[in-house]
Amino acid sequence: MMKAVTFADFGAPSVLKATMIERPVPGPDDVLIRIHAAGVCYHDVLSRGGKIPGSKPGRVLGHEIAGEIVETGADVPADRIGEPVVIYQRLYCGLCRYCLSGRQDLCRNSRVLGESGGGGYAEFTCVPARNAVRIPDGLDMTAAALAVCPVGTSVRARSAWRRSSRVRRCSLLAPAAVWACIRFRWSRA
Amino acid sequence: MNAHAIAVTSSEDKSEIVKQAGADEVIVSPDLKFSGEVWRRTGKQGVDVVLENVVSNTFGESLRSTAQNAVVVVLGNIGATRVEIDPGLVIVRRIRISGSGNATYKDVEIALHLLATGAVKPFIGAVLPFPRASEGHAMMEQRAVVGRVVLSGW
Numbered sequence: 198m199m200k201a202v203t204f205a206d207f208g209a210p211s212v213l214k215a216t217m218i219e220r221p222v223p224g225p226d227d228v229l230i231r232i233h234a235a236g237v238c239y240h241d242v243l244s245r246g247g248k249i250p251g252s253k254p255g256r257v258l259g260h261e262i263a264g265e266i267v268e269t270g271a272d273v274p275a276d277r278i279g280e281p282v283v284i285y286q287r288l289y290c291g292l293c294r295y296c297l298s299g300r301q302d303l304c305r306n307s308r309v310l311g312e313s314g315g316g317g318y319a320e321f322t323c324v325p326a327r328n329a330v331r332i333p334d335g336l337d338m339t340a341a342a343l344a345v346c347p348v349g350t351s352v353r354a355r356s357a358w359r360r361s362s363r364v365r366r367c368s369l370l371a372p373a374a375v376w377a378c379i380r381f382r383w384s385r386a
Numbered sequence: 387m388n389a390h391a392i393a394v395t396s397s398e399d400k401s402e403i404v405k406q407a408g409a410d411e412v413i414v415s416p417d418l419k420f421s422g423e424v425w426r427r428t429g430k431q432g433v434d435v436v437l438e439n440v441v442s443n444t445f446g447e448s449l450r451s452t453a454q455n456a457v458v459v460v461l462g463n464i465g466a467t468r469v470e471i472d473p474g475l476v477i478v479r480r481i482r483i484s485g486s487g488n489a490t491y492k493d494v495e496i497a498l499h500l501l502a503t504g505a506v507k508p509f510i511g512a513v514l515p516f517p518r519a520s521e522g523h524a525m526m527e528q529r530a531v532v533g534r535v536v537l538s539g540w
Contacts, residue, residue, distance in 0.1 A: 200540055202519045210523035215516065237522045237535040239464060245523060248466045259537070285494050302488040309488070318519055318537065330494055333502035339536050340501055343508045347534060348497035349489025354461040356493075357486040358435045 201319035206254050207247030213318075218257070221315065221323035228277060228326045229268035230284065233338040235317030236261030238346050244312050252312060259317025260286035260310045263342035266329060273326040282329040283341050284322070286310045291327070302353065317342075389435070392427060394420045394444075403532055407509065418443050421450035428453075432479075437461060445469040454479050461486040509533035516540050 199220040204212040223229045241258040243249050262284040266277050289296050290306035301307070315322050332341045393409035395401060401412045413423050424433060432453035438445065442465025448458055449472065458481060475481070489497065500506040511533030514522050522535040 200516070202516055202537075210520040210527065213520040213523060215519075234536050234538040235516070237519070237526060237537065239462070239526060242523050242526050243466050261536075283494065283498065285489075285491050287488050299492055300490055302490050302493075318516060320540070330491075330498065333498055336498065336502045339510065339513060339538060340508050341498065342536060343510075343534055344497040344501055345489060345494050348501060348506055348508065349493045350461060350487070352493040352496050352500075353489045354437055354459050354486040357459045357461075357484045358437075358457045 199320040201257050203257055203318070204245055204254050207245065207252070210242075210245070212254075213245065218319070220321055223268055223270040223273075223323050225270040225272040226325050226327075227270045227323050228266045228273055228282075228329050229321055229323050230262070230264040230282065230329065231267045231321055232262055232264040232317055232319060234263045234342040235259040236342045236346060240346075241311065249312060256312070256314040257316040257319045257322075258311045259319075260284075260312070261342045261346045262286070262310070262317035262322065263332065263338040263344075264322075267321075269326065277326065277329070280329070281332040281338065281341075283332060283344050284310060284317075284324055285328045285330055286345050288313075288325065288328060392424060392433065394424075397529075400532055403509065418447060421447045424451040432456065435459065440464045441469055442467045446472070449475055449479075449481060452479055452481055455482075457482045457484055459484045459486050510536055512536070513538055 198217045200215060201218045202213050202215050206212055238261055244252045244258055264282065266280045266282060269275050269277055286309050287301055287307050288310060289301040289304040293304055293306055295303035310316055391409045392411045392413060393404045394413045394415055395404050396416050396418060398414050401414050404412050411427060413420050433451055434453050434456050436448045436452060436458040438448050438458055438460045439462025441460060441463050460483065511531035512525060512535045514535065514537055516537045519537055522537060525531040525535060
């Protein structure tokens with residue numbers, strides 16, 4: 198068993214309760230991760246409120262996860278135990294044309310950790326070993342947890358407009374979410 | 387990035403933080419009627435790119451803030467409600483509306499590098515133990531926190 202925060206019904210924030218649930222067991226290609234930090238995304242807020250299609254109560258939310266590998270499946274090198282990692286939140290197939298071209302974000306055979314359960318509001322989670330991305334030395338878990346969603350989503354968004362032929366002015370609407378949370382100093386070429 | 391960034395926020399309290407985050411200019415717009423001010427500040431040229439992470443109650447103003455042939459990137463959806471689009475405006479200005487979502491695996495590696503080198507510093511508004519997740523959700527819902535809420539420890 199393990200500690201987790203879950204919700205029995207959609208509703209106000211107070212529906213989130215700490216409880217005990219089954220601890221996941223890694224399959225042959227999986228790793229078990231002890232979670233150190235989990236960011237709260239506004240997507241979690243919408244999921245809890247029943248505003249995301251396909252959301253269901255009872256799931257463990259959270260897709261911004263940093264932790265440490267504590268157990269490996271039979272087909273995963275055991276020397277990954279102890280590795281500090283963030284979790285790439287989309288559990289992709291790796292076989293479709295999108296995955297093969299490096300666009301795992303477009304995989305139609307995928308699901309996202311948290312909104313589909315197994316998320317970060319828990320002591321442990323279990324994911325395919327390829328989804329566990331090593332944290333560079335010196336980066337603490339709290340900051341690293343934000344790499345996958347707020348920072349990573351911003352990196353992706355930048356790709357969406359890089360094809361624009363000419364950029365003079367850029368408007369950022371930031372009252373609540375991603376960009377307001379990030380201090381960025383990308384070089385100005 | 388060779389861009390001049392104009393940030394829009396509904397709250398004066400967030401103005402300085404948004405500026406520290408890298409915005410060249412900040413428009414404080416409690417009523418979210420900001421396109422006129424964008425128009426004024428850009429010499430009636432409009433902006434070439436909008437990064438829209440709110441959409442509800444802002445999308446129309448974002449479209450009206452654009453220059454000809456601009457790109458409006460939709461990467462967030464705070465209210466999760468439907469919005470109206472003025473098709474005439476989209477046609478006349480040749481606006482391209484581009485959806486953007488999860489990172490790719492490669493994007494995450496880039497994000498980790500940006501964080502590890504200090505090129506990007508995350509703005510964390512609160513760190514709460516996991517059993518207080520409900521408090522974190524309430525803070526976000528009520529816009530009572532600036533920056534990310536992170537859960538850590540039991």
